[in-house]
Amino acid sequence: MLSKKSQYAFNALVYLATKYKEGPVLISEISKKKKIPLKFLENILLELKKAGMLDSKKGKGGGYFLKKDPSKIKVANVIRLLNGPIAMLPCVSLYFYERCKNCDEKNCGLHDMMIEVRDATLNILENRTLNDLLL
Amino acid sequence: MLSKKSQYAFNALVYLATKYKEGPVLISEISKKKKIPLKFLENILLELKKAGMLDSKKGKGGGYFLKKDPSKIKVANVIRLLNGPIAMLPCVSLYFYERCKNCDEKNCGLHDMMIEVRDATLNILENRTLNDLLL
DNA sequence: TATTACCCTACCAAGTCAATAGACTTTTAA
DNA sequence: TTAAAAGTCTATTGACTTGGTAGGGTAATA
Numbered sequence: 001m002l003s004k005k006s007q008y009a010f011n012a013l014v015y016l017a018t019k020y021k022e023g024p025v026l027i028s029e030i031s032k033k034k035k036i037p038l039k040f041l042e043n044i045l046l047e048l049k050k051a052g053m054l055d056s057k058k059g060k061g062g063g064y065f066l067k068k069d070p071s072k073i074k075v076a077n078v079i080r081l082l083n084g085p086i087a088m089l090p091c092v093s094l095y096f097y098e099r100c101k102n103c104d105e106k107n108c109g110l111h112d113m114m115i116e117v118r119d120a121t122l123n124i125l126e127n128r129t130l131n132d133l134l135l
Numbered sequence: 136m137l138s139k140k141s142q143y144a145f146n147a148l149v150y151l152a153t154k155y156k157e158g159p160v161l162i163s164e165i166s167k168k169k170k171i172p173l174k175f176l177e178n179i180l181l182e183l184k185k186a187g188m189l190d191s192k193k194g195k196g197g198g199y200f201l202k203k204d205p206s207k208i209k210v211a212n213v214i215r216l217l218n219g220p221i222a223m224l225p226c227v228s229l230y231f232y233e234r235c236k237n238c239d240e241k242n243c244g245l246h247d248m249m250i251e252v253r254d255a256t257l258n259i260l261e262n263r264t265l266n267d268l269l270l
Numbered sequence: 271t272a273t274t275a276c277c278c279t280a281c282c283a284a285g286t287c288a289a290t291a292g293a294c295t296t297t298t299a300a
Numbered sequence: 301t302t303a304a305a306a307g308t309c310t311a312t313t314g315a316c317t318t319g320g321t322a323g324g325g326t327a328a329t330a
Contacts, residue, residue: 059297109268133244194328
C-alpha cells in the first residue's frame with residue numbers, strides 16, 4: 001500500500017499540474033485545497049524539490065511549482081521516491097535490489113512470479129505521467 | 136514489499152507442498168531446511184492453520200501438513216492473509232476497502248490508474264497456486 | 271506415562287509512519 | 301531599508317508495526 005505521504009504527494013502534484021505555468025503556488029493553498037497537514041506537506045514538497053520535480057520561490061509571491069512539464073513526470077518515479085520499491089520482493093526490484101537470503105534466484109518459483117507481477121505493474125506505472133492523472 | 140513473515144510463509148508452504156501426502160512435517164525440520172527462526176515459524180504456521188490452509192498433528196510423529204491440495208491454494212490468498220492488501224490504495228482494494236478521504240472516487244485519476252494496477256497484479260496472483268511455485 | 275510436539279501468552283528492541291513544533295533564512299515588495 | 305512573506309531545516313513525538321525471543325502449558329501417541 002502507498003503511504004499517506006505518497007498519497008498526499010500525488011494530490012499535491014496533481015494540484016500543481018492544474019496550475020502549471022500559472023506561477024508559484026503557496027504551500028498553505030495546497031494544504032487547504034487538498035486537506036493535507038501543512039507542516040507535513042512542507043516536508044513532502046521539500047523532498048520533491050530536492051529530487052528535482054519541483055522548484056520554489058521564496059518571499060512574497062513565492063511558492064512551489066512544477067519544474068518539469070507534467071507529462072514528463074512519471075508516476076513510477078514519484079512512488080519510488082516517496083514510497084520506495086514497487087516490486088514485492090527485494091530480489092526482483094530494479095532500483096532497490098537486494099539478494100535473497102535462502103533463495104537461489106535461478107531456481108525459485110516465487111522469484112519468477114514476482115518478476116511477472118513487477119513487469120505488469122511497471123508496464124502501467126512507467127507509462128503514466130502526472131498528466132494522465134488529471135481527467 | 137512483502138514482509139519477512141510472508142516470505143517465510145511462502146518458503147514453508149512450498150516446502151510442505153513438496154511433501155504433500157507424505158504425512159506431517161516437523162516445524163523444526165522446516166525451520167532448519169528453510170532457515171526460518173523456529174519460534175517465528177511456529178506463529179506463522181499457526182496462523183496458516185487457523186486460516187484453514189494447514190492442519191497439524193500433535194505428539195510423536197506429529198507436525199504440519201497442507202490441508203488442501205497445493206493446486207487449491209492461491210498465492211493471492213496467502214498474501215492477503217499474512218501481508219494484507221494487495222492493492223496500492225485502500226479505495227481500490229477488494230478485500231480491505233476503505234473510502235478515500237479528500238478524493239472523489241468517481242473523479243480521481245489516481246484511483247482509476249490504481250484499479251488498473253490492481254487488476255494487472257491480481258490477474259497473476261489469483262491464477263497461481265502453490266503448485267506453480269514448485270518448478 | 272513419558273515424550274514429543276504443538277499451542278499460547280507475553281515481551282522486547284528497533285524501526286517506521288504521520289504529524290507537530292519552532293526557529294532560521296532568504297527574498298521581495300513597499 | 302526593513303518588515304512581512306514564504307520556504308528551509310532540525311528535532312521530537314506517540315502510536316504502531318516488524319522481526320524476533322522466552323518460557324511454559326497442553327494435548328496426543330507410541
